[in-house]
């Protein structure tokens with residue numbers, strides 16, 4: 001077969017572990033590596049080859065996938081991929097990182113005869129488990145076509161959005177929307193509750209009208225219960241909003257609500273809630289409103 005068969009998968013956290021599991025289910029040969037132990041052993045039980053490091057994982061691989069926390073993590077692993085990867089190896093970075101860093105890595109990969117895609121994801125842990133992620137891909141069309149079957153084993157929506165870095169730019173727009181919508185849903189819930197209206201039917205009717213959105217559909221129940229178990233950690237969304245603001249500055253655009261959302265996320269983190277789900281923005285609205293329910 002012409003398509004990729006052997007995958008190296010680096011970074012087996014909340015997102016990476018179920019994504020790698022879906023590749024195994026789809027019949028790919030997958031070598032896995034994670035900095036902290038445990039996750040690789042769990043995937044080995046599903047048929048993965050646990051690798052001793054990045055170099056060992058990429059040995060013989062057609063595609064190497066990274067799902068790591070932040071830009072410096074991806075850049076460090078990328079250096080190891082460059083050093084160990086055979087010509088033609090395709091690196092698909094599915095982390096959320098700075099678009100400029102993605103472009104720079106793609107250029108360096110090309111100089112060394114490797115190929116690179118930025119392919120960040122949306123859909124959260126549930127989307128990763130269900131293989132239903134939305135994947136926004138930046139890079140060369142031929143490389144996207146080569147990697148597409150692999151990406152489609154992890155996502156139900158795979159869209160080539162433009163050249164290197166474009167996927168990360170679209171992901172930044174995604175994170176801007178998600179942060180702003182969570183904050184507005186949080187404010188709406190607290191407003192309704194503080195006015196003496198039962199928030200559960202309120203959320204149901206709001207979800208059916210023009211204000212309806214996926215955060216209301218998927219997150220409101222947890223928010224009403226003040227259950228802020230991650231999910232998607234405040235630390236990571238804080239990182240993403242830094243990327244959003246830098247991207248806006250680079251593009252010369254002004255995003256006032258995005259800047260405010262970034263400040264609110266930063267305040268939540270500074271107050272010790274970095275490990276909570278990003279819906280903990282609701283707890284902050286509680287506290288700002290003197291309502292004292294905002295535990296997380």
Ligand code: NAD
Nearest residue numbers: 011012013014015016034035036068069095096124125232
């Ligand atoms: P996570 O912290 O759960 O997982 C990251 C994993 O990478 C950890 O297991 C860590 O041990 C490993 N790691 C870090 N540095 C490494 C290295 N040098 N070599 C090998 N392994 C290393 O994070 P996550 O929630 O899975 O998120 C990963 C990426 O996906 C982030 O960029 C995040 O912004 C993005 N993302 C997350 C979600 C979500 O809902 N959690 C949704 C969309 C996108």
